[in-house]
Amino acid sequence: MSTAVSAERLRQQLDRISAELHGSVLPFWLEHSPDREFGGYFNNLDRDGKVWDTRKHVWLQARQVWMMAALYNATKEERYLEAATGGAEFLRRHALEPGNRAYFCLTREGEPVSMQRKIFSECFYVMAMAEYARATGSAEIRAEARDVFGSVLRFKDDPSLVGRTVFEGAAKESSLAVPMILLNLVDVLHDSGEKTHANVERWCVETIAMHAGADPRFVLEHVAPNGSPMDTPEGRLVNPGHAIEAGWFLMDYAHRTGDAKLERLGVDIVDRSFDFGWDEEFDGLFYFLDREGYSPSQLEWNMKLWWPHCEAMIGFLMAYRATGSERHFDRFVQVADYCFENFADPEHGEWFGYLDRYGTATHRFKGGPYKGCFHVPRALWRCETLLREALGA
């Protein structure tokens, strides 16, 4: 397919992606994040890697375990396995309470600090352990991942299990986040050798397609259970980066299962979400938009966050893989240029996470409660792989 773009252009992009991943991003985390005394990672790191908060956020601990294990599985370099082990053992000791609820935040030593009324800590725990089990070959850890995944499926269907009361005035709605993260888990579990869950896969794919089917101009974050748009602020909400991520999860899954029609839906989701979400005036992807043009109530709606741009880099290279169209490659370059100009930090490594609408960094830290060793290395690593494949290397 990928013939429209010259090998020289592909090579140029591959070179800067690889240099950034191996020369700036991974060294930052490998040097500054491991806690060699208590295990786990310091995930709250200032611009230069200094720890500004010793607490450990489970989302990020787990995602870093996944990232390190995935790099080990791809390269067999021992240093990645070692880094994965430090985090995995810390999480296995401290992250779960009986019944498989996972904490949101732990102290440096591993004592629980807080728990959300959501299922995402548990999801990232599964993602970590499935990939780590593949790295170690441990049947015990694979069984743990499968067990927690079973709990996640129960939690998803009964919010009271995560402590949430559903009051009678609350709108019944479908949220894009849930099928999206579950489809990603299905993929990680599949790679680790677990039998795929056909009914779960089908539900994820159909639910994402339902969100995309409500309006051809964008993907809605929340729709009614029957898929129709809702005229509430949640119903009008568009999160372009999130939709783009869902788009590449779909393409990834469709590519693996050989479903060309589903892959095209993934391409379309990425295209329309980018068209709707890109700020024509100051560049970059908006964080949130209201489909009718009202002001989203989120105070940060017009900020430019690192992760939607990471997702868009992967999204457009996967779209290029699917279509071979230079337009998709050009968009990848457009997003990558924005990232290298605005998020990258050649002085200290890794990327800044938060810019104002105009592209000025508002926060100097590289790691915080919601930003860790995940989106940037995942995007660079997936892009490196896709570019190598496109080059036939």
Place this chain on the structure above:
Amino acid sequence: MSTAVSAERLRQQLDRISAELHGSVLPFWLEHSPDREFGGYFNNLDRDGKVWDTRKHVWLQARQVWMMAALYNATKEERYLEAATGGAEFLRRHALEPGNRAYFCLTREGEPVSMQRKIFSECFYVMAMAEYARATGSAEIRAEARDVFGSVLRFKDDPSLVGRTVFEGAAKESSLAVPMILLNLVDVLHDSGEKTHANVERWCVETIAMHAGADPRFVLEHVAPNGSPMDTPEGRLVNPGHAIEAGWFLMDYAHRTGDAKLERLGVDIVDRSFDFGWDEEFDGLFYFLDREGYSPSQLEWNMKLWWPHCEAMIGFLMAYRATGSERHFDRFVQVADYCFENFADPEHGEWFGYLDRYGTATHRFKGGPYKGCFHVPRALWRCETLLREALGA
């Protein structure tokens, strides 16, 4: 005291404050917010007053009842009593569940949508009913306010009563928000004729003083239970607008009780919080700061919100009342100028709520889940009263 400022300057400020309150702000809410079908108020209003979400947020419903009842108590104008009644009866029917937990959000019709694991909905309910009882003379409603206040005091001491688990790794800390809001409630209850709660008052005053005592350069939002500063992101957090509000609550209370030393502490809190929180480069008060200069993890830390500026207007006029110093009056004018230039909306009335660091409005709505008929009218009304008193009128 107030002799340093010319009557002409005082009169100038009084004129623009009164014109804004009676010509722009109150008409906006009186025209657009009452829900004449189901009671209560539409608190989610677009720039021009159009309803963009019909749900009703209890914080704002209750604060608007307080505001309308307070205006009635000050003026005896029937339209304010009528507006207060529409909200008060809606809240009495729908806001509480047995045991006096108050919902956070209701549907237009009054069905519960959500509940926070915090005590603020209950606090604002007490504030509303105490002031409304004073307006109507209803002993029944006054008893309700007293009863819910009793529940608030119990909730404050036992987080499990509001559904919060305190995990063993969570830092034990004192939060400025709690003594602050309770001191405000004590004041409202006092005005409505309730006996003051001497031990509660003492605890509020001493706790605020403890937060102010940790460092002479600012007021910390969270300190250790013994008052010492904590080296965590929460322990380093400064919220200048919040501290300024605490400062004028103290001055208000001290003025009423004739405690000159406490009034001076209030003046000092306002002064130092303004000095630390004012953005010398682009003007306006930052929303959050880290006392050591780290980036606060809140994405909106550098935005300029309407309410800290509202509190600062009241704070500096109360400081002027206490000191008679032209410097305090000048600061009042500085903040008011910023507000009239950046937040006011001569076209449609009321104020915008959210600006980016540079002073550009980021959100066009006048009412949202956390902004309603409260901070702007309260500030203008208190300032109008203080300016009239200063003029001896």
